[in-house]
Each structure stands twice: as C-alpha cells, then as structure tokens.
Amino acid sequence: TLAIDPTAKGATIDDTMYGVFFEDINRAADGGLHAELVQNRSFEYSTADNAAYTPLTGWAPTGGTLDVVDDGARMNERNRNYLRLGLPAGVINSGYNSGLAVEKGKRYDFSAWARSDQPAGTPVHVGLTDPAGKDLAPPVEVRVKGDGWTKYTGTFAARESSTTGRLLLDAGGTGTLRLDMVSLFPQDTFKGHGLRKDLAEKIAALDPGFVRFPGGCLVNTGSHRGYEAPDFERRRSFQWKDTIGPVEQRATNWNFWGYNQSYGLGYYEYFQFSEDVGAMPLPVVPALVTGCGQNRATDDPELLRRHIQDTLDLIEFANGPADSTWGRKRAEMGHPEPFGLTHVAVGNEENLADEFFSRFTRFRAAIEARYPDITVVGNSGPDDTGANFDRLWQLNRDAGVDLVDEHYYNSPSWFLENNDRYDSYDRNGPKVFLGEYASQDNRYSNALAEAAFMTGLERNADVVKLASYAPLLSNEDYVQWRPDMIWFNNHASWGSTSYEVQKLFMTNVGDHVVKSTASGTPWSPEPITGAIGLSSWATSVAYDDVKVTSADGRELFADDFSVDGGSWTGNGAGNWGVVDGRFVQSDTAATNPLMTAGDPTWSDFTFSVKATKLSGS
Ligand code: AHR
Numbered sequence: 001t002l003a004i005d006p007t008a009k010g011a012t013i014d015d016t017m018y019g020v021f022f023e024d025i026n027r028a029a030d031g032g033l034h035a036e037l038v039q040n041r042s043f044e045y046s047t048a049d050n051a052a053y054t055p056l057t058g059w060a061p062t063g064g065t066l067d068v069v070d071d072g073a074r075m076n077e078r079n080r081n082y083l084r085l086g087l088p089a090g091v092i093n094s095g096y097n098s099g100l101a102v103e104k105g106k107r108y109d110f111s112a113w114a115r116s117d118q119p120a121g122t123p124v125h126v127g128l129t130d131p132a133g134k135d136l137a138p139p140v141e142v143r144v145k146g147d148g149w150t151k152y153t154g155t156f157a158a159r160e161s162s163t164t165g166r167l168l169l170d171a172g173g174t175g176t177l178r179l180d181m182v183s184l185f186p187q188d189t190f191k192g193h194g195l196r197k198d199l200a201e202k203i204a205a206l207d208p209g210f211v212r213f214p215g216g217c218l219v220n221t222g223s224h225r226g227y228e229a230p231d232f233e234r235r236r237s238f239q240w241k242d243t244i245g246p247v248e249q250r251a252t253n254w255n256f257w258g259y260n261q262s263y264g265l266g267y268y269e270y271f272q273f274s275e276d277v278g279a280m281p282l283p284v285v286p287a288l289v290t291g292c293g294q295n296r297a298t299d300d301p302e303l304l305r306r307h308i309q310d311t312l313d314l315i316e317f318a319n320g321p322a323d324s325t326w327g328r329k330r331a332e333m334g335h336p337e338p339f340g341l342t343h344v345a346v347g348n349e350e351n352l353a354d355e356f357f358s359r360f361t362r363f364r365a366a367i368e369a370r371y372p373d374i375t376v377v378g379n380s381g382p383d384d385t386g387a388n389f390d391r392l393w394q395l396n397r398d399a400g401v402d403l404v405d406e407h408y409y410n411s412p413s414w415f416l417e418n419n420d421r422y423d424s425y426d427r428n429g430p431k432v433f434l435g436e437y438a439s440q441d442n443r444y445s446n447a448l449a450e451a452a453f454m455t456g457l458e459r460n461a462d463v464v465k466l467a468s469y470a471p472l473l474s475n476e477d478y479v480q481w482r483p484d485m486i487w488f489n490n491h492a493s494w495g496s497t498s499y500e501v502q503k504l505f506m507t508n509v510g511d512h513v514v515k516s517t518a519s520g521t522p523w524s525p526e527p528i529t530g531a532i533g534l535s536s537w538a539t540s541v542a543y544d545d546v547k548v549t550s551a552d553g554r555e556l557f558a559d560d561f562s563v564d565g566g567s568w569t570g571n572g573a574g575n576w577g578v579v580d581g582r583f584v585q586s587d588t589a590a591t592n593p594l595m596t597a598g599d600p601t602w603s604d605f606t607f608s609v610k611a612t613k614l615s616g617s
Pocket residue numbers: 023025215216217218292348349382407436470471481
C-alpha cells in the first residue's frame with residue numbers, strides 16, 4: 001500500500017530534468033540521424049585510418065578508370081579527395097546497411113560537385129536503382145560543363161519502395177570527369193531540417209528537456225588509431241568549427257569510435273535539433289585532457305588559448321547578434337535568432353583530475369568573464385566512486401562549480417541497490433548532471449532497474465538537476481557499444497525497453513516530489529523448476545532468469561521471459577524454439593541460430609527449465 005501525502009511537498013522537479021545524450025557512436029549520425037543516403041560522399045575514407053576502408057568504400061565501379069586523388073585540382077583544402085573518372089566510366093553507391101532506403105511516392109534530391117575537361121561537357125546519367133539495375137525512379141540526366149567545380153542537382157520521385165537501393169552515376173564521352181560531394185537526400189526530413197524522420201520523431205516523443213552533444217569520448221579523444229597520443233589539432237578531437245558552414249567546406253574526421261564522420265550533422269544542426277524538440281542545447285567541448293583509455297594531458301599554451309577562444313566563439317555562434325563574427329555565420333546558415341545557449345560542459349570523463357581541473361579553471365574563468373550568464377559544467381570522471389571521482393568532486397566543490405557531470409554503466413542490481421545514492425549528497429555543494437547512465441543490457445529487467453533508480457533521482461531532484469540515459473542511438477550493423485536506447489537500420493527503428501521507461505518518466509515530469517510511504521509485505525519471488533508452459537500457455541506470465549537447457553546439456557536460452565496473452569495462444573500446433581533471445585516457432589538449424597546442422601527439430605528436444613516466476617499462472 002502506498003500512502004501519498006500531496007500536501008507534504010519535497011524537491012521541485014525542473015522541466016529540464018530528463019534529457020537525451022546524442023553521441024556519434026554506433027553510426028548514430030551518418031547512416032543514422034543525418035538523413036544523407038550516400039556513404040562516403042566525399043571519398044575521404046582512408047586505409048590509413050582503418051584497414052577495412054579505402055577511398056572507394058561504399059562505391060563500386062561499373063567500368064572505366066577510377067582514381068581517388070588529392071591534388072591541386074581538389075575542391076578545397078578541407079575536402080581534399082575527389083574521384084577522377086577516365087571516360088566513359090561509372091560508379092554505384094550502396095549507402096548503409098542493405099542499401100539506400102527509399103519510399104514510393106517520396107522525393108529525393110540528388111546533388112554532386114563536378115568538373116569536366118571536355119569543351120562540349122560530359123553527359124552523366126544518374127539512376128536510383130535496385131541492385132539489379134532496375135530504376136526505382138525516373139533517372140536524372142545532367143551535363144557537366146566547364147572545368148571548375150560546380151554543383152549539379154536533380155530530383156528523383158520514387159515510384160517503388162526499396163531498402164536495397166543504389167545510386168548510379170554513369171558518365172559518357174571521353175576525357176576526364178572529376179566528382180565530389182555526391183549526395184542523395186530525402187526531401188522529407190524532421191521539420192525540414194535534414195534529420196531522418198523516424199529517428200528524430202522517436203527522440204522528440206521523449207520530450208527531452210535538454211540535448212547533450214556531441215559526446216562522450218568522441219569529444220576529447222584524439223584519433224582512435226591504437227589509442228596513440230591525442231592530436232588535438234583539427235580533424236581529431238571534436239572541433240566545432242570543422243562542422244559548420246556549407247557541407248562541401250566542412251572537414252571530415254576519423255573518429256574515436258573507429259569510423260569516418262562527414263560532419264553533415266554539425267553544430268548548427270545540433271542546435272537546430274535541440275530547438276526543434278524544445279530542448280536546452282548542452283554542448284561538450286574538449287578540455288585538452290583525455291579520458292577514455294588515453295589519459296593524456298596536452299601542455300601547449302597556444303593550443304589551450306585557441307581552444308578557450310573556440311569555446312567563446314561557440315557561445316557567440318549560438319547566442320551572438322547576427323552581425324557579430326560568429327553570429328553572422330549562424331545567420332547565414334538560416335538562423336538569425338540566437339539559439340539561447342545557457343550551459344557549456346568542459347571535458348568528458350576526465351581521469352587526470354588535477355591536470356583536467358587546472359585547464360577547466362582557465363576555460364571557466366574566460367567564459368564567466370565574457371558570458372557571466374553561462375553555466376560551465378564540470379565533471380567527475382568515468383566512475384561512480386573511487387579516488388579520481390572523489391578528487392574531482394572535491395575540486396569542483398572547492399571551486400564552487402554549479403553542476404558536475406557523473407557517468408556510470410552498471411548491473412541492474414547496482415541500480416536497485418543504489419536507489420538512495422543521492423539521499424546523502426551535500427545539499428550545499430554543486431548539483432549533479434547525470435550525463436550518462438544505463439544498466440548493462442537491453443532486457444526488460446534492465447529497464448525496470450533503471451525505472452526504480454530514477455525514482456531515486458526524482459526524490460533527490462533538489463540535487464540531481466539533469467539526467468540522460470546513454471547512448472541514445474545504434475545502427476544494428478555498426479555497433480561499438482551496447483545497450484542503447486533506440487536501434488535502427490537503413491529503413492526502420494525501434495525503441496528498447498529502456499526507451500519505454502525513459503519515455504514514461506520524461507513525458508510525465510512532476511512539478512515537485514510529494515511524501516509517500518509504502519507498507520505491506522514486499523513481493524518475494526519463489527524459484528520454480530519444471531515446465532513453464534511449453535505445452536500449454538497461460539494467458540499472462542512472466543519469469544526472471546529463465547534457463548533452458550537441451551537434453552545434451554547445451555544452454556539454449558538464458559533470459560527473462562514474459563508472455564502477454566493472445567500472441568501465444570494456439571501454441572500446441574508448433575515447435576517453439578529460441579531465436580535472438582525470444583521464443584519463436586522456429587525449429588530448424590536454417591532459421592534458428594542456436595541450432596546447428598544435424599540437430600533434431602525442437603520438438604525432439606527435452607527442455608529442463610529453471611526460473612523464478614514473477615507473475616501470472
Ligand atoms: O556512451 C558511450 C561512452 O561511454 C561515452 O563516449 C563515454 O563518455 C562513456 O565512457
């Protein structure tokens with residue numbers, strides 16, 4: 001029994017309490033939230049970064065001579081590689097996952113930068129096709145004229161849907177054609193601002209109070225290559241100035257998570273997205289110290305000065321008048337009004353407490369001197385406890401920092417046992433920004449543990465001011481980190497159980513805590529051994545820690561398991577097996593990854609089951 005006393009008011013819960021943390025990890029940007037369909041559109045992938053890459057990754061030749069070159073004919077200093085075609089020649093791009101996903105009835109904008117050395121120009125046939133070459137839309141014909149870089153455009157109207165689309169460029173004639181920045185972009189994007197609709201809508205449905213971006217380890221680490229010493233120069237740690245302006249003039253980067261980023265999703269787009277979902281933007285800038293396994297501090301006064309200046313410029317880019325140096329760039333990109341930036345986080349998961357804090361102090365002093373209304377957020381390292389954590393908290397406390405970023409990824413039982421974590425936090429010290437947390441799996445029980453923990457966050461809403469689950473997005477074919485909140489491929493997306501918990505809390509933020517007390521006997525599960533309904537299903541049943549073992553002793557399945565009514569009726573007709581952690585009607589090695597060739601069908605197995613029954617009959 002819960003007794004609730006609405007008159008006994010506790011902490012106020014801010015509307016910004018729950019937000020999201022977007023990091024470009026698991027291909028969350030290119031091939032994900034950034035709606036561009038072409039992979040490696042500017043031919044910047046490099047074998048030097050990743051042995052599995054070449055400058056033609058994502059592309060396949062259809063004939064002729066093709067070279068990716070970096071020479072004096074390049075488009076600009078930041079976009080150095082281009083594709084040189086000895087004519088006649090052609091190339092095909094196959095996008096991400098199974099290909100370019102297009103929907104019947106929708107329109108897609110093609111663009112490419114090109115130059116031709118032929119006085120009469122070069123004809124280019126552009127096709128949106130299936131893998132066999134059949135048109136999914138009427139083709140686009142362009143004639144490239146002139147030997148200076150020029151943008152060519154066209155639009156495809158898809159007359160068929162496909163998840164395996166290809167973009168074909170077939171150039172005729174003789175001589176040389178140069179190509180760069182080849183793009184296919186859906187016209188139908190979230191609020192028309194270039195983000196993939198289904199993903200952006202799932203994030204918007206959370207009603208986030210803030211958007212923390214762009215990382216994470218992505219922000220303050222150098223190149224991923226063997227965790228070498230960080231190179232804080234441009235093109236390595238996340239430098240916001242690389243990511244704004246016309247896309248063909250933006251840098252690309254080989255990022256910490258092991259893949260190439262186009263920066264098509266850049267700082268302007270992050271601010272715009274935050275505004276579009278009604279959330280406070282919360283950027284994280286590098287502090288010239290790295291955590292994330294690198295643990296190095298850079299001692300270069302000039303570099304530190306530049307990074308501090310870059311941060312001041314970032315604030316001007318977000319908030320400055322349209323006639324200020326950086327505010328003008330924002331206005332030129334289409335947003336003359338300020339974005340209303342109020343918080344900037346300096347650093348992420350710092351392991352070198354004192355080295356970080358001395359640099360943080362310089363950033364903070366410069367920001368507060370110029371922009372006294374901006375809150376500068378500190379952090380407490382990658383752990384939920386320990387000497388580094390304690391030291392960082394001490395430094396933040398002594399310096400009177402307003403908000404300190406905490407991160408932890410732990411087991412469900414840790415989350416259950418630490419519901420009271422913030423009950424004893426100093427009410428007079430810095431407030432907590434829980435910038436990253438998750439219990440380590442995407443099971444139902446993880447989501448329940450997170451929900452239980454979040455009641456502790458809310459109870460302590462006077463101390464915990466901001467909280468975001470992490471990471472937010474994962475492309476199922478390019479995973480560096482799990483669990484994740486929202487999963488996707490090139491055409492579909494789905495929320496995890498943790499997504500549903502976040503949504504429940506985030507769309508029901510209270511105004512303040514009220515006193516509540518619980519009485520009665522807490523539920524206590526009884527272990528059961530035996531059949532759990534393989535022969536006759538209950539209408540609704542849930543078990544914890546189900547283990548299914550085959551007659552020859554192999555563990556076939558270990559998970560939590562629940563059945564909800566109707567979908568499981570009529571079981572008697574089939575042979576139920578386990579695929580990807582779910583009981584399904586699949587009884588052959590061909591369709592069930594847990595079976596090997598030669599196994600009997602599921603109906604021939606003897607199951608022994610040990611489980612804890614949670615509910616149902
Ligand atoms: O969220 C994934 C990673 O976890 C982040 O990049 C980092 O901050 C943390 O270690």
